[in-house]
Structures are given as C-alpha cells and as structure tokens.
Amino acid sequence: MFSALLAAATAAPAAAKAAAPAVRATGIPVTLPRGFSFDTTPHSPLAQNFPWLTHTFAGFAMVLGILLVVLLALQTTKQEGLSGTVGGRVESSTRRLGLDAQIASVTRIVAIAFVFFCVIVSLSGI
Secondary structure, three states, X not given: OXXXXXXXXXXXXXXXXXXXXXXOOOOOOOOOOOXXXXXXXXXXXXXXXXXXHHHHHHHHHHHHHHHHHHHHHHOOOOOOOHHXXXXXXXXXXXXXXXXXXXXHHHHHHHHHHHHHHHHHHHHHOO
C-alpha cells in the first residue's frame, strides 16, 4: 500500500507539469469609485505637528515590550511543580542573594513604563 502511494506521489508532479494549463487567479474583482483615495493624513494634533515624537513613543513601546518579555522569562517560578522539576531550577549557589527581588522590581518599573507608552501611542493616533 505504501509503495503504491509513494509511486503515485512521485509520478503525479511530472504528469501535472506536462498537462497543466496556465494558472489564473480567481477571485472577486474589486473596483473603486473614480477619484477614490485612502485618507493617510494623521488625525491627532500630536501626530500632525510632531510625527517624529509619536514614532519615538511607538519605538519606546516596542523596546519596552521586548524587554518586559525578557525580564519575565528571567524570573524564577514561585512554586516547585512539574515545570521546576523538568526545567531544573538553578539553586541560589549560582545566583546572588536578592537577585530575584531586583529583577521583580525592574520588571514592575518596565511594565508601568510599557503601559504608559502604549497609552500615549494609542492616544497619539498613529
């Protein structure tokens, strides 16, 4: 059974290439009214007068989001379950005392800054 399927699968592309007509894209044609254009002008005063500032805020939000993901991945779990067993938790002999608390406080600050910049970006209208 397997050999028959394998033979059919290898013979099909060669036969399809020889007899295949040109492929046409099928779909519903979209026609726009005459003179139609998309509105690409910024609508908020901040985006109209200071576009560099709104894009800087968006860049900060992206960097803080990536940093937040990294900081959350660095934190150790609070419970020793199956994930702690499989993951092989690093003992405190290789870490400084209080490093988890420092990472938690930095994560808290980065999370607040991330939310702040995301609110600014959403209100700026970009």
